[in-house]
Amino acid sequence: MRRVLFLLIFGLAGFGVLVALGSWQVQRLAWKEGVLADIDARISGAPSALPAHPDPVEDRYRPVALSGEVLPGEVHVLVSVKRVGPGYRIIAPFVTDGRRILVDRGFIRLEDRDTPRALGVMEVTGNLHWPQEIDNYTPEPDTKENIWFARDVPTLADELGTEPILLIARSATDPNITPLPVDSAGIPNDHLQYAVTWFGLAAVWAGMTGFFLWRTRARPESETA
Template sequence: MLCSLMLLSTAGFVALGLWQVERLSWKRDLIARVDQRVHAEPAPAPTGRAVHAADDEYRRVTATGTLQNDKETLVYASTELGPGFWVMTPLSLGDGQTVLINRGFVPTDRRDPQTRPSGQLSSQVTITGLMRITEPKGSLLQSNDPASGRWYSRDVAAIAAEKHVADAAEYFIDADNTPNPGGLPIGGLTRIVFPNNHLVYAITWFGLALMVAGLLAFVIRSEVRTHRPWQSSGRLPRQVVPARRACRDAAGR
C-alpha cells in the first residue's frame, strides 16, 4: 500500500513538473508578444468587432474624438505615486461609437474635476495608449458599488450603464504619458508585469518526484533484505546447508 502511494506521488509530481514546463513556454511566448505590441506603432482603435485578451490586450492604438467630461468616473487606484483614482472618461468617436479612456491618475486631493479645470479638455483630441480588457465586478477584496459611486475596477459595461454611455466599446484604453494641460491626469502608468516563476516550480516538482522515487527504492530494498536476510550476511539459510552437504557426499562416492 505504501509503495503504491509513493509510486502515485512520484507520477503526480512528474506530471506537475511537466505542466509547469508547458506553462513556462506559454508565459515566455506571452511576454514576447506583449513586449512586441507595446513597442509597435499605434494603429486605429478597433470599432464594431469583438476583442479578445489573447489577441488584443496591450496593443498600441489611437482614438480621436471628444471627451464627455460630465460622465467622468473615478476608480480607486494604488500606484507608485501613492493612493488616488484613475480618471475614466468616455470618448465619443466620429462614427458614433464611444470608447472609455483611462486618462490617468489623480491623487485623492485632486479627485474633484474643479481642482484640475485645465485638464477637462473640450476640443477634439487624439488619445494614444494601450488597449485593455474590461475588469468586471470589482477587485479581489471589494466589489464595485455603482449606486454610491464606489469603483474598484474598470468594469466597462457597468460604468457605461451607470453613466448612460451609448454604444460603448467592450474595452478601454490606458492613455500614454502624453502630458495633459495642468499636469493632471497623469497617464502612462500601465503596469505590465507577468510573474514568471514556472521554472522554479518545475524544479521543485521534479525534485520532489526524485526524492519520493529515492525513498521508494530504499523501501523496496529494505523489504527485499527483510525477506532474504542471508543475502546481506553472505550465509545461506539453515535449511540449505544440509542439502549442500548431501550433494557433496553424493559427488564423492
C-alpha cells in the same frame, strides 16, 4: 523481497509522475513566455485608427491613436500603485469622429481627487483593453460618492453613455495625471514556481523511497543477527 519490490515499484511510479508534472510545467512556461512576448509586441506596436467594431478578444491590447475631445463626467476607480499608494484611475468619456468611448487617463493620488483636470480637444495614444477585474468579492460601486472598485467596461459605458470600448492612455492627457499604460506584468505566469515545486516533491519522494528501502532491507539483517 516482495515488500522491497513493492516499495521500489511504488517509489518509481510516484517519482515518474512528479517528474512528468514538473516537465509539463516547464513546457507550459515556454508556451506562456511566448504568449507574453506576443502581447508585449502587440502592445508596443504602431498605433492605428479605432476599429469600427472592436472585438474584446481580437482587439485586446491593440494600439490606437485618436484625436478628439475629453468630456466632463469622469468616474474614479479606486486602485493602489506600488511604491506610491492608494489613489484613483480617472475614466472619462471621449468623443472622436462622432463616436463616444471611454478613456482611462491614468492615476491620481487620493488628495488630488477634486483637483480640476484638463478637458477639451486633445490627442490620445494608448491601447484598447477590456480588463477582467470583477469577482465575487468586488464591492458594488458607490455611485453617490463616485467611487468604483473595478473597470467593468460595460457598466462604465452605461454610466457615462459611451460605447463599451476602453482606451488606456499611454500618453499624458493632463500634467497632474500619471498614465498607467497596459503591460504584461499583471498577467500571471507561475509555471516556473509550479515546476520547481513538482521537481522538489520528486526529489523528496526519491529520498523517502530510498530511506524506506534501506529501512526495509536493514530490518531483516538485524533480525538475522
